[in-house]
Amino acid sequence: MEPNPREIDALVAQFNDGRYPEVATLAQTMTERFPQHAFGWKVLGAVLSQMGRNAESLIPMRKAVALSYDDADAHSNLGNAQQYLGQLDDAVASYRRALDIKPEYADAHNNLGNALRDLGQLDEAVASCRRALEIRPDFAYACGNLGNALQNIGKVDDAVASYRRALVIKPDYADAQNNLGNALQDLGKVDDAVASYQRALDIKPDYADALNNLSVLNNERGNSVLALRTIQQSLLVKETQEARRIFVDTVKHLHFKHDDDKVRVTMVRALTENWGSPSKLAHASLSLVKLNPCIRAGIARANNAWPARLLAQELFGSNSLTTLAADPLLIALLDSLPVFDIEMERFLTIARHAMLEVAAEMIDSAGEVSVGLSFYAALARQCFINEYLFSYTDDEIQKATELRDSLVAAMDTKTPVSVLWLVAVAAYFPLFSLPLATRLLDSQWPEQVAAVLTLQVMEPREEMQLRNTIPQLTNIEDVVSLLVQNQYEENPYPRWIRGVPAVKAKNIIRYLGDKFPLASFERHGMSGSIDVLIAGCGTGQHSIQAAQRIQGAKVLAIDLSMASLSYAKRKTRQLNVTSIEYAQADLLELGSLGKSFDLIESSGVLHHLADPWAGLRVLLSLLRPNGFMNLGFYSDMARQNIVRARGVIAEQGYGETASEIRQCHQYLLDLDKNKELGNVTRSSDFFSISTCRDMLFHVQEHRMTLKDIDAFLRENDLTFIGFEIDGRVLQKYKLRFPGDRAANNLYQWQVFEHENPDTFLGMYQFWIQKGC
Numbered sequence: 055m056e057p058n059p060r061e062i063d064a065l066v067a068q069f070n071d072g073r074y075p076e077v078a079t080l081a082q083t084m085t086e087r088f089p090q091h092a093f094g095w096k097v098l099g100a101v102l103s104q105m106g107r108n109a110e111s112l113i114p115m116r117k118a119v120a121l122s123y124d125d126a127d128a129h130s131n132l133g134n135a136q137q138y139l140g141q142l143d144d145a146v147a148s149y150r151r152a153l154d155i156k157p158e159y160a161d162a163h164n165n166l167g168n169a170l171r172d173l174g175q176l177d178e179a180v181a182s183c184r185r186a187l188e189i190r191p192d193f194a195y196a197c198g199n200l201g202n203a204l205q206n207i208g209k210v211d212d213a214v215a216s217y218r219r220a221l222v223i224k225p226d227y228a229d230a231q232n233n234l235g236n237a238l239q240d241l242g243k244v245d246d247a248v249a250s251y252q253r254a255l256d257i258k259p260d261y262a263d264a265l266n267n268l269s270v271l272n273n274e275r276g277n278s279v280l281a282l283r284t285i286q287q288s289l290l291v292k293e294t295q296e297a298r299r300i301f302v303d304t305v306k307h308l309h310f311k312h313d314d315d316k317v318r319v320t321m322v323r324a325l326t327e328n329w330g331s332p333s334k335l336a337h338a339s340l341s342l343v344k345l346n347p348c349i350r351a352g353i354a355r356a357n358n359a360w361p362a363r364l365l366a367q368e369l370f371g372s373n374s375l376t377t378l379a380a381d382p383l384l385i386a387l388l389d390s391l392p393v394f395d396i397e398m399e400r401f402l403t404i405a406r407h408a409m410l411e412v413a414a415e416m417i418d419s420a421g422e423v424s425v426g427l428s429f430y431a432a433l434a435r436q437c438f439i440n441e442y443l444f445s446y447t448d449d450e451i452q453k454a455t456e457l458r459d460s461l462v463a464a465m466d467t468k469t470p471v472s473v474l475w476l477v478a479v480a481a482y483f484p485l486f487s488l489p490l491a492t493r494l495l496d497s498q499w500p501e502q503v504a505a506v507l508t509l510q511v512m513e514p515r516e517e518m519q520l521r522n523t524i525p526q527l528t529n530i531e532d533v534v535s536l537l538v539q540n541q542y543e544e545n546p547y548p549r550w551i552r553g554v555p556a557v558k559a560k561n562i563i564r565y566l567g568d569k570f571p572l573a574s575f576e577r578h579g580m581s582g583s584i585d586v587l588i589a590g591c592g593t594g595q596h597s598i599q600a601a602q603r604i605q606g607a608k609v610l611a612i613d614l615s616m617a618s619l620s621y622a623k624r625k626t627r628q629l630n631v632t633s634i635e636y637a638q639a640d641l642l643e644l645g646s647l648g649k650s651f652d653l654i655e656s657s658g659v660l661h662h663l664a665d666p667w668a669g670l671r672v673l674l675s676l677l678r679p680n681g682f683m684n685l686g687f688y689s690d691m692a693r694q695n696i697v698r699a700r701g702v703i704a705e706q707g708y709g710e711t712a713s714e715i716r717q718c719h720q721y722l723l724d725l726d727k728n729k730e731l732g733n734v735t736r737s738s739d740f741f742s743i744s745t746c747r748d749m750l751f752h753v754q755e756h757r758m759t760l761k762d763i764d765a766f767l768r769e770n771d772l773t774f775i776g777f778e779i780d781g782r783v784l785q786k787y788k789l790r791f792p793g794d795r796a797a798n799n800l801y802q803w804q805v806f807e808h809e810n811p812d813t814f815l816g817m818y819q820f821w822i823q824k825g826c
Contacts, residue, residue: 056088056091056093057084057087057088057091057093057094061084062093065077065080065081065084065097066097068080069097069100069101074101074104074105075105077097077101078098078101078102078105081094081097081098081101081114082094082098084097084098085098085114085117090121091121092117092118092121092122092125092128093118095114095115095117095118095121096114096115096118096122096125096127096128096131098111098114099111099112099113099114099115099117099118099131099132099135100115100131102114103115103131103134103135103138108135108138108139109139111135112132112135112136112139115128115131115132115135116132118131118132119132124155125155126152126153126155126156126159126162127152129148129149129151129152129155129162130148130149130152130159130161130162130165132148133145133146133147133148133149133152133162133165133166133169134165136148137165137168137169137172142169142172142173143173145165145169146166146169146170146173149162149163149165149166149169150166153166158189159189160186160187160189160190160193160196161186163182163183163185163186163189163196164182164183164186164193164195164196164199166182167179167180167181167182167183167186167196167199167200167203168199168202170182171199171202171203171206171564172560172561172564173561174560174561174562174563174564174605176203176206176207176563176564176567176577176578177207177578179203179206180200180203180204180207183196183199183200183203184200187200192223193223194220194221194223194224194227194230195220195227197216197217197219197220197223197230198216198217198220198227198229198230198233200216201213201214201216201217201220201230201233201234201237202233204216205233205236205237205240205567205571206563206564206567206568206571206577207567207577208567208571208572208573208574208577210237210240210241210571210572211241213233213237214234214237214238214241217230217231217233217234217237218234221234226257227257228254228257228258228261228264229254229263231250231251231253231254231257231264232250232251232254232261232263232264232267234250235247235248235249235250235251235254235264235267235268236267237571238250239267239271240571240572241572241795242788242792242795244271244275244785247271248268248271251264251267251268251271252268255268260291260292261291262288262291262292262294262297265284265285265287265288265291265297266285266288266294266296266297266300268284269281269282269284269285269288269300269304270300270303270781272284273300273303273304273307273781273782274781274782274784274785275785276782278304278305278307278308279308281304282301282304282305282308282317285297285300285301285304286301286316286317286320288300289301289320295329295555295556295557296557298324298327298329298330298555299329299330299555299557301320301324301329301330302324302329302330302331302334302335303330303334303781305317305321305324305334305335305338306334306335306337306338307782308337308338308341309337309338309341310338310341310342310345311341311345312345313342313345313346314342317342318342318383321335321338321339321342321383321386322382322383322386325339325383325386325387325389325390325552326386326389328552328553328555329555330554330555331553331554332387332390332391332551332552333391333394333738335387335390336387336390336391336393336394336395336738337395339383339386339387340387340393340395340398342383343381343383343384343387343398344397344398346377346381348371348373348374348377348378349374349377349378349381349384351371351374352369352370352371352374352378352401352405353397353398353401355368355369355371356369356397356400356401356403356404356405357397357400357401359404360400360404361445363404363407363408363447363450364404364407364408365408365411366408366409366411366412369404369405369408370405370408370426375425375426375429376425376426378405378426378429379425379426379427379428379429379430380428384429384432385428385429385432388402388432388433388435388436389432389435389436389439389505389551390551390552391439391550391551391552391738392436392439392440392443392738392741392742392745393436393440393741394736394737394738394740394741396723396735399443399444399741402433402436402444403444403445403446405429405433406433406437406444406481406482407446407447407450409430409433409474409477409478409481410450410453410454410457410478410481410482411453412474412478413457413472413474413475413477413478414453414456414457414478416472416474416475427473427474427477427500427502427503428502430474430477430478430481431477431500431502431503431505431506432502433477433481434477434478434480434481434506434510435480435505435506435509435510437480437481437482438480438484438506438509438510439509439549439551439742440741440742440743441545441549441712441742441743441744442482442483442484442712442716442743443715443716443719443741443742443743443746444716445716445717445719445720446482451482454478454479454482454483457475457478457479458479458482458483458488460475461475461476461479461488462488462489462490465488465489465490465493465494466489466490468493471494471497473499473500473503476494476499476503476506477503477506480506480510484510484514485506485507485510485511486510486511486514486515491511492511492515494507494511495507495511495512513624516624517617517620517621517623517624518620520620520623520624521616521619521620523623524616524619524620524623524636524637524638525637525638526637526638526639527612527637527638527639527644527647528639528640528643528644528646528647529640529643530614530638530639530640530643531640531643532640532642532664533664534662534663534664534753534754535614535640535642535663537753537754538614538662538753538754539614539615540753541710541747541748541752541753542592542613542614542615542617542618543615543616543617543618544617545743545744545747545748546592546593546615546617546618546621546744547592547593547618547744547745547747547748548592548593548595548742548744548745548748549593549621549742549744550593550595550625553595553598553599553625553629554595554599556602556603556629557602557603559602559603559604559605559606559607560603560604560605561604561605561606562584562604562605562652562653562682563577563578564605565603565604565605566682566775566821569776569778569821570775570776570796570798570821572795572796572797573775573776573796573798574773574796575773575775575823576680576773576823576826578680582606583606583608584604584605584606584607584608584652584653585608585610585649585650585651585652585653586600586601586604586607586608586609586610586651586652586653586654586655587609587610587611587612587644587649587651587653587654587655587673587676588600588609588610588611588612588654588655588656589612589641589644589654589655589656589659589673590612590613590614590641590656590657590658590659590660591611591612591613591618591619591622591636592613592615592618592622592658593618593621593622593625594611594618594621594622594623594625594626594636595625596611596655596657597609597611597622597626597634597636598622598625598626598629598631598634600653600655601631601633601634602631604653607633607653608633609633609634609635610634610635610637610649610651611634611635611636611637612636612637612638612639612641612644613636613638613639614638614639614640615638616638619636619637619638622636623636641656641659641669641672641673642663642668642669642672644672644673644676645672645675645676649676650676650677650678651676651677651678651681652677652678652681652682653681653682653683653684654673654676654677654681654682654683654684655683655684655685656670656673656683656684656685656686657684657685657686657817657819658686658688658817659686660673660685660687661687661688661755661756661757661758662752662754662755662756663754663756664754666687666756666758667766670685670766671770674770674772674824677824678824679824679825679826680823680824680825680826681823681824682775682821682822682823682824683772683821683822683823683824684778684819684820684821685818685819685820685821685822686817686818686819686820687757687758687763687817687818688755688756688757688758688817688818689757689758689759689760689807689813689814689815689817689818690757690758690759691759691807691808691811691814692807692811692812692813692814692815693757694732694811695731695732695733695734696734696749696750697757698731698732698734699722699731699734699750700750702722702725702731703718703722703750703751706718706721708721708751710747710751710753712743715743715746715747715750715751716743718746718750719740719746722734722735722740723735733812733815734749734750737749737815758818759804760800760803760804760807760818761804763800763818763820764800764801764804767800767822771824771825772822772823772824772825773822773823773824773825774798774800774820774821774822775798775820775821775822775823776796776797776798776820776821777797777798777803777818777819777820778819778820778821779813779819783810783813784797786810787802787803787806790802790806790809791805791806
C-alpha cells in the first residue's frame with residue numbers, strides 16, 4: 055500500500071507554505087499508515103530538520119534512505135542534517151551517494167563543497183562548488199559558498215569576485231553581502247566593508263552575524279561606543295557565544311563615566327556565565343562599580359586615610375556595607391580574578407581589616423552576622439584568588455592569627471563556628487592550611503560561605519588527590535629546569551577561576567585560514583585526528599583552549615610543575631574536556647619519547663630555559679612536516695620597564711617569598727608615584743602573588759627581538775604566518791604598512807614596534823609552519 059497521490063500533493067503544498075507543525079503531524083501519521091513507503095519518512099525527516107530538530111530528523115531520514123536507496127534527494131537531505139550536527143564524514147558520504155545516483159545534482163555538489171570546507175579539504179571544496187556552477191550557472195548559493203572556500207585558501211580577491219557574482223544573481227542575498235564585507239575587511243577596504251555589512255542589514259535588519267561583524271570592525275577602528283550599541287542590538291536578536299565574545303572584546307576598551315543599568319546587568323552575566331576572559335571585563339566593570347555613590351565614597355575614605363586603617367563605621371558609613379553586599383557586579387568581579395586597581399585594592403585591604411575587627415570583638419564563635427555577609431565572603435574569596443597579596447600591619451596579622459587559632463580550637467571541640475570568624479580567617483589564611491579543615495565541610499553554611507569552602511578547601515583537596523593520577527614522562531635534571539619547577543610548585547601560574555568559553559571547533563587549516571586569510575602557508579591535509587603538544591601547559595588554560603578550538607585534537611599537555619598540572623587537571627575535569635592527557639616532563643627531554651605532533655604550542659615557556667633556541671629546536675624535531683607551531687616570547691623592547699623594576703627590587707634586596715613579594719608590591723606602588731616604572735604597577739600581573747613573582751622575580755628569563763626571531767625562522771626554513779594581536783593594533787599596522795596585506799613582514803613589524811614600543815607588552819604571540 056502507498057499514500058494517495060492527492061494526499062502527497064497536499065502534504066507537499068503545506069510544506070512549501072511553511073506549515074511545519076501540521077506537516078510533522080500528518081507525516082508522522084503517514085509513516086504509521088504506510089511504514090514501508092519512503093515518502094512519509096522523507097517528509098518527516100525534512101520537516102523536523104526545518105524545525106531545527108536535526109538530531110530527531112536522522113531516524114526518519116535513514117529510514118527513507120533504507121526504503122528508497124536510489125533516491126538522491128533522500129541521501130542529500132540526510133547529508134544536510136549530518137552536516138548541521140557536525141557529522142562531517144557521514145555528510146560527505148551521503149552527498150557522494152546522492153551524486154552517484156544523480157551526477158548533475160547541483161545542490162548536492164554545493165552542499166558537498168560546504169562539508170569539505172568544514173573538514174579543511176579546501177581544494178576539493180572549491181572544485182565541488184565550481185561543479186555546481188557548471189551545472190547551474192545562476193546558482194547564487196554556490197557562488198557564495200565558492201567565495202567562502204576561496205577565502206579560506208587565501209584567494210580573497212577571487213572570493214570578492216564570487217560574492218559579487220552571487221549578488222548580481224540574487225541581490226537580496228544577505229549572507230553574500232555579509233561575507234563580502236568580511237573579505238573586503240581582510241583586504242583593508244574598511245569603508246567598503248562597513249557599507250557591505252550595512253547593505254546586509256538593509257536586506258535583513260535582524261541579521262546577527264552582520265551586526266557582530268559591524269561591531270568588531272567599529273571596535274577595531276576605535277569607536278567602542280558604537281561597537282557596544284551594535285553588539286547590544288545583536289544580543290537582543292540572537293544571543294550567540296560569538297556575540298557574547300564580541301561584547302567582552304568591546305567593553306575591554308571602555309571606561310564608563312555614566313551609569314548604565316542595562317550594561318551593568320550584561321556585565322554581571324558576562325562575568326558569571328563565562329562569556330570571555332574576565333581580565334577583559336575588569337576595567338569596565340570597575341568603572342561601573344565606582345559610579346555607585348556609596349561605594350565611591352567608601353573608596354575615597356580608604357584612599358584618603360591610606361595607609362592608616364579605619365574601623366567599619368568609619369569606612370562604610372551608615373549604609374555602604376549594605377550597598378557593597380547588594381552590588382552583584384562588585385561581587386562577580388571579586389569572584390572572577392585578582393582586582394587590578396590600586397584604589398580598589400586599598401579599599402579592600404582596609405575593608406578586610408574592618409571585618410577582622412568586628413569578628414575579633416565577638417565573645418565566642420557562636421556570634422552571627424548578616425549585614426554585609428555577601429561582601430565579606432566575596433572579599434575572602436578575592437584574597438584567596440590573589441594569594442593574599444593585600445598588606446597588613448603587625449597588629450593586624452597578630453589578631454588574625456589569634457582568631458585563626460580560636461577557630462581551630464572550636465573545630466577541634468566541634469563547637470559551632472561563626473560565619474564571620476570563618477570568613478575573616480579565610481581572608482588572611484587559606485582554609486585548607488588549617489588542621490581538620492575538612493570538618494568544615496560537614497556543616498551547613500550560607501551559600502556565600504559555602505562558596506568560600508569550595509574554593510579554599512574542596513578544590514585544593516581535589517588537586518592533592520589528582521597529583522597521584524599524573525604520570526611522569528621524563529626526568530627533570532637540567533639545573534634551570536629544576537629552578538623553574540621549584541618556582542611553579544610554590545606558585546602555580548596562573549591561578550584562574552573562569553577562562554575563555556568553548557568555541558565551535560574547526561579543522562586546523564580552516565582555523566588558521568580564518569585567522570590569517572591572506573597569509574601564504576601550506577593549506578592542505580591535516581583532517582581527522584590531530585596530535586597536539588602543549589609544551590609548558592601551566593594551570594591548563596592553554597591546553598583546554600587548544601582542545602576546544604581544534605577539531606579532532608588529541609592533546610598531550612606537559613609541564614615541570616606537578617602543582618600546576620593538578621590545578622590544570624581539576625579545571626579540565628570541571629569543564630568536562632576529555633581529550634587532554636596531562637603529564638610531568640621537561641620539554642628538553644621530549645625527544646626520548648619517540649612521539650611526533652601535527653601542532654605544538656608553547657607560549658611563555660621557552661624564554662625561561664637556559665637556552666630558548668635549543669628548546670625550540672627540540673620542539674621542531676617533534677613537529678611533523680607541514681606542522682604548525684604557536685609560540686610566545688617576551689619582547690625585549692616592551693619589557694624595559696620591567697627590567698627597571700627588577701633593578702629597583704635588587705637594590706632593595708627583596709627576595710621571592712610571598713611575604714617579600716607582598717612588601718615589594720607596596721613599595722613599588724609608593725615608588726610609582728614618581729612615574730618611574732611606567733606600566734609595571736598597572737599590569738594585571740602585578741596584582742597577585744604568583745603573577746607578580748612570574749613578572750618580577752622569575753629565576754630565569756630571556757627577552758627576544760623580532761630580528762632574532764626572524765633570523766631563527768630563516769635559518770630553520772620556517773614560514774611565519776602571523777601574530778595573535780589585538781584588532782586595533784592590527785588596523786594601526788595596516789595603516790602604517792598598507793603594502794603588507796598579510797601583516798606578516800617581520801622587518802616592517804620591527805619598524806612598527808620601534809615606533810610603538812608597547813605593542814607587544816604581553817608577548818610576541820605568533821604562528822609558524824614547518825616545511826615539508
